[in-house]
Amino acid sequence: xxxxxxxxxxxxxxxxxxxxxxxxxxxxxxxxxxxxxxxxxxxxxxxxxxxxxxxxxxxxxxxxxxxxxxxxxxxxxxxxxxxxxxxxxxxxxxxxxxxxxxxxxxxxxxxxxxxxxxxxxxxxxxxxxxxxxxxxxxxxxxxxxxxxxxxxxxxxxxxxxxxxxxxxxxxxxxxxxxxxxxxxxxxxxxxxxxxxxxxxxxxxxxxxxxxxxxxxxxxxxxxxxxxxxxxxxxxxxxxxxxxxxxxxxxxxxxxxxxxxxxxxxxxxxxxxxxxxxxxxxxxxxxxxxxxxxxxxx
Amino acid sequence: xxxxxxxxxxxxxxxxxxxxxxxxxxxxxxxxxxxxxxxxxxxxxxxxxxxxxxxxxxxxxxxxxxxxxxxxxxxxxxxxxxxxxxxxxxxxxxxxxxxxxxxxxxxxxxxxxxxxxxxxxxxxxxxxxxxxxxxxxxxxxxxxxxxxxxxxxxxxxxxxxxxxxxxxxxxxxxxxxxxxxxxxxxxxxxxxxxxxxxxxxxxxxxxxxxxxxxxxxxxxxxxxxxxxxxxxxxxxxxxxxxxxxxxxxxxxxxxxxxxxxxxxxxxxxxxxxxxxxxxxxxxxxxxxxxxxxxxxxxxxxxxxxxxxxxxxxxxxxxxxxxxxxxxxxxxxxxxxxxxxxxxxxxxxxxxxxxxxxxxxxxxxxxxxxxxxxxxxxxxxxxxxxxxxxxxxxxxxxxxxxxxxxxxxxxxxxxxxxxxxxxxxxxxxxxxxxxxxxxxxxxxxxxxxxxxxxxxxxxxxxxxxxxxxxxxxxxxxxxxxxxxxxxxxxxxxxxxxxxxxxxxxxxxxxxxxxxxx
Numbered sequence: 001x002x003x004x005x006x007x008x009x010x011x012x013x014x015x016x017x018x019x020x021x022x023x024x025x026x027x028x029x030x031x032x033x034x035x036x037x038x039x040x041x042x043x044x045x046x047x048x049x050x051x052x053x054x055x056x057x058x059x060x061x062x063x064x065x066x067x068x069x070x071x072x073x074x075x076x077x078x079x080x081x082x083x084x085x086x087x088x089x090x091x092x093x094x095x096x097x098x099x100x101x102x103x104x105x106x107x108x109x110x111x112x113x114x115x116x117x118x119x120x121x122x123x124x125x126x127x128x129x130x131x132x133x134x135x136x137x138x139x140x141x142x143x144x145x146x147x148x149x150x151x152x153x154x155x156x157x158x159x160x161x162x163x164x165x166x167x168x169x170x171x172x173x174x175x176x177x178x179x180x181x182x183x184x185x186x187x188x189x190x191x192x193x194x195x196x197x198x199x200x201x202x203x204x205x206x207x208x209x210x211x212x213x214x215x216x217x218x219x220x221x222x223x224x225x226x227x228x229x230x231x232x233x234x235x236x237x238x239x240x241x242x243x244x245x246x247x248x249x250x251x252x253x254x255x256x257x258x259x260x261x262x263x264x265x266x267x268x269x270x271x272x273x274x275x276x277x278x279x280x281x282x283x284x285x286x287x288x289x290x291x292x293x294x295x296x297x
Numbered sequence: 298x299x300x301x302x303x304x305x306x307x308x309x310x311x312x313x314x315x316x317x318x319x320x321x322x323x324x325x326x327x328x329x330x331x332x333x334x335x336x337x338x339x340x341x342x343x344x345x346x347x348x349x350x351x352x353x354x355x356x357x358x359x360x361x362x363x364x365x366x367x368x369x370x371x372x373x374x375x376x377x378x379x380x381x382x383x384x385x386x387x388x389x390x391x392x393x394x395x396x397x398x399x400x401x402x403x404x405x406x407x408x409x410x411x412x413x414x415x416x417x418x419x420x421x422x423x424x425x426x427x428x429x430x431x432x433x434x435x436x437x438x439x440x441x442x443x444x445x446x447x448x449x450x451x452x453x454x455x456x457x458x459x460x461x462x463x464x465x466x467x468x469x470x471x472x473x474x475x476x477x478x479x480x481x482x483x484x485x486x487x488x489x490x491x492x493x494x495x496x497x498x499x500x501x502x503x504x505x506x507x508x509x510x511x512x513x514x515x516x517x518x519x520x521x522x523x524x525x526x527x528x529x530x531x532x533x534x535x536x537x538x539x540x541x542x543x544x545x546x547x548x549x550x551x552x553x554x555x556x557x558x559x560x561x562x563x564x565x566x567x568x569x570x571x572x573x574x575x576x577x578x579x580x581x582x583x584x585x586x587x588x589x590x591x592x593x594x595x596x597x598x599x600x601x602x603x604x605x606x607x608x609x610x611x612x613x614x615x616x617x618x619x620x621x622x623x624x625x626x627x628x629x630x631x632x633x634x635x636x637x638x639x640x641x642x643x644x645x646x647x648x649x650x651x652x653x654x655x656x657x658x659x660x661x662x663x664x665x666x667x668x669x670x671x672x673x674x675x676x677x678x679x680x681x682x683x684x685x686x687x688x689x690x691x692x693x694x695x696x697x698x699x700x701x702x703x704x705x706x707x708x709x710x711x712x713x714x715x716x717x718x719x720x721x722x723x724x725x726x727x728x729x730x731x732x733x734x735x736x737x738x739x740x741x742x743x744x745x746x747x748x749x750x751x752x753x754x755x756x757x758x759x760x761x762x763x764x765x766x767x768x769x770x771x772x773x774x775x776x777x778x779x780x781x782x783x784x785x786x787x788x789x790x791x792x793x794x795x796x797x798x799x800x801x802x803x804x805x806x807x808x809x810x811x812x813x
Contacts, residue, residue: 061677063605081555081609082673154690236664240690241673255535255555255666258562 026288033284039277047095056085058092059242067260078262080253082242086262089244090270096245097274100160101225105218107164112171113214117202119172120179130176133169141166145228149237156229156245159238163225174217178210185209212289219285223278230271246271339812340525341794344537344546348505348530353488354475355427358435360713360803363472364550365508365528368807369410370475370493373401373420374466376717378800381624383466387415387476387494389452396461396756403452407517409478410498417454421446422479424456436473438725461754463761467626467716472804496521496808506530522811538789541566547791547812550803553667554611557787565792571799572615574624575713575784576722577667579675580738582705583777593653594776597707598637599644600682606674607782614782620722620769622783624801627719627752627765636773636780644682657685661708663696668709671781700737710737710778715802719765720752727772740777 027033046053055074062083070078070086077086119129136144148162182188183206191201230247232238239245241252246267253263345364351357354366375386385391389402407415424446427434442462447455458465468474481492491499494517497510508528512521529546531537534556540546542563552560552568560568579601581588588594607616618636621627648654662672669690676686686707691699700708714722725731728749729741745768752764772778786799796809 059677059680061674063602063609063674066609081670082677236690240688241669242676242688257535258559 023285023288027281027284030284030287032280036277036280036284039273040281043094043098043274043277046091047098050091050095054085054088054091056088058088058244059084060088067256067263069260070262070266077266078260080249080263081256081260084242084244086266089249090246090266093244093246093249093267093270094274096156096239096243097226097229097271100156100163100229101222101278103160104163104225104229105167105221107160108167108171108221109214109218111164111168113175113207115168116172116175117179117207120176121183121198121202121206126176129172133172136165136169141224142228142231145232146235146237149232154237154240156233156239156243159229159232162232163228166228167221167225170221171214171217174213175210178213179206182206182209216282216286216289219278219282223275223282226278227271227275339523340527341523341548341807341810341812342527342529342546343548343550344529344531344540346530346532346534346537346551349508349528351488352491352499352502352508353482353486354473354477355423355432355434355482356488358473360715363715363804365510366475366491366493367472367495367804368497368510368526369491369495369499370472370477371495372470372472372475373403374470376467376470376800376802378798381626381717381801383470386470388469391466393756397458399456399458399465400449401454401456403454404517405452407494408515409481409492409494410513411478411481411492413478413480413492415476415494416451417448419476419479420454421448422482423476424474426477426482427474434473436471439468439471439473461756463753463756463758464716464718464720465756467718467721471716473715496806497523497526500525516808518808521808523807526807538566541789541791544791544793547794548788548797550786550788550799550805552613552787552789554609554613555666556789557611557613560789567790567792569788569790569797569799570613571786571801572624573713573784573786573801573803574622574715574717575711575786575803576620576622576625576780577614577671577709577711577782577784578620578778578780579671579707580710580778581707581776582703582739583741584703584739585706587651587653587656588658588706590651591775592647592651595637596644596647596653596682597679597684598776598779599640599647600678600684601675601779601781602639602641602678603779603781604639606671609670609674610782610785613785613787615785617783618773618780620727620772620778620780621719621765622780624783625714625717625719625722627723627762627769629762629766629769632766632769632773635770637776641678641682648683654683654685657687658706660686660688661696661700661705662688662690663709664690664692668711671709675781701734703739708737709781713784713803715804717802719769720749720761723749723765723768723772724753727777738777740772740775742771742775745771745775 065079065083066081068075068079072078075085075087077090079085115129119126144166145162148165149158152158152161188201188205191205229238233245233247234251236251239248249267250264256263345361347361349362349365350359351362352365354370371387373386373388374383377384387404387407389404391399391401393399403417409415424440424443426432428437428440428443442458442460443456444459445457449455475493477487478492481487496513496516498513500509500511502508507530510526512524514520531540537546537549538556538559541549557568560566581594583589603616607614617623617633619628619632660672660676662668672688676688679686699705710726712722712726725735727736727738727740727745729746732739732741748764748768752761752768755761786801786803788799790797793812795811795813797805799805
């Protein structure tokens, strides 16, 4: 209905449907972002249908069929040093990587958005919150995550917590900047003169208008979160065996590099593809959401 | 472009992962080819994954230190690598007039590397220092039965024990019982600057990097061929093997199965193996429910497929149900199948009958490749028979502390057994005296304790053999330790190295080694 009118007319009605359609159109023009979307879609499908598309459980061992190469009968991606099916482990690993990525980004967003809103909206809180964020910024990200895990103990859940804490300052800073410019807009002034309270203004009027940078940040952050989870698991701080986490699989495979290189290469490629996908989609989103960009260009 | 940058970052991370933290090669080791006839062709470089904690036999108790100590110092007696018999080294002969007296005649005209004469006084000084509670020697228990030490004449020393000590000769051939120069120990720190009677003498130690020894030209058995020996710290075995491929390293020991096929595929590197004394086992915490239930332990033993596990070691491990391995004194022929055979059906039956499947047990696993491998195999096999296992991994130091306390359900244990004597295995790891320290299984069985005590106290070797075998059988029957495999000593040796002999205990001497 309205979608057709929008595409046909230069000046469309400001409707939600047309807004998203507009963005989709822009993204679909970006070929790299489309590739990224396809990779993400595949990963989500693998994660959702893991039990259906795999023959073996990810931790079922067959000590008689160890280190089978890629293309072996019944194990098209081969097996690892315990005779576990690599395909099953990659597929279940996709599930872990999506869940950990979503979990840590969502947690980080909650903290970051609230702190960013408060800091941008209230001058009095700005100094304190931003100095606290600077404190977190002072640590290199992965080091901060390792520090948090050292305190909490090694487990996948703690990795999610660590990565979300590490996301908070970045997110808060982005949100704060957007709030600072949004609160000078006239519609906010209008709300204020109508007597809306601060909470209503922040969550009902400012937040919906600054979703674009948050969406871009979240998408990019997924890539960082997935990569960091794998890095931490590689170091033995994240997923514990026999969890089929990709980074942990690389760590387990490194001693077999000379005899069974697929044990490291396959999960390595998986991580690379997914991180690449989230980055290019984030990139595409940013371009698409940029209001200064000409649609026809 | 920032995402592209991130992506570019991701690729080296993955590559890095593959290389396992490559170490910068030492610049001074830049000689391209190992066969080049430059100076230093009688130099040997040994790679170790961690630096030695110390270089004094009195003040250390670990294999990394003892590898260095064994080149600098010597013991009164020495196990013959081939026959396993104990032979005199610094001693000339010995006699035991009664069960509590050991008269040891020493070799004459031997000097320490600092010129101090080797004599009965040096032996007395060393052992008294070793037993001095103020010194706190970590392996003092080795000589604990010694009560007093008398110097009869310049080259005769008498050890009086408080009770008969059956493993005395094995103890005296332990590297921690090496004789040190009294001069050097009184005037300096032999843990930093060691002085012994051995074929190589200390030159320098760069902490965390390398220890350099040179030949002792005045060595009493004749000058060694190697001019210089370097113990270099290379944290990753993969890196050390790469360094051996380029000729920078000539000898690496402690090779595990992950690396064996790579070594076998390289013509310039030989894989040297030798059946060894170490034993690695799955074990329970005997004090906790349900592990204190013999039926449950039996089910666990039935559930572990040791044959399939040992196959994964590619020959670098042998299978035997006996805790006392074939290379250890006290081993009895035919005891390799005395345990509970792999029978998952039976295990499942026992578990269902007793409702053992209701709880999850916690498995403590040291964060070392070999133990992680064992842990993953056993966890999967347990889940097949209905036992839920949660793995808890920790680094080696933490594991040693936690497993010494009552803080786990099941775990994996190992004992390398430097003395090669069965009493010196069963006493530390399963005797109730050692609960809270080396008896990590917290096993307490009076009958077992008595057998082990008797095997330690009698000096009749045939009787000892019998007692050790009985104690061993009892512990296997109780399924406290279920041996996963018995160690095979494996070393990667560069083709230019000759005459290297590995002892079953994992120790080796470089005295007779040459390079061509």
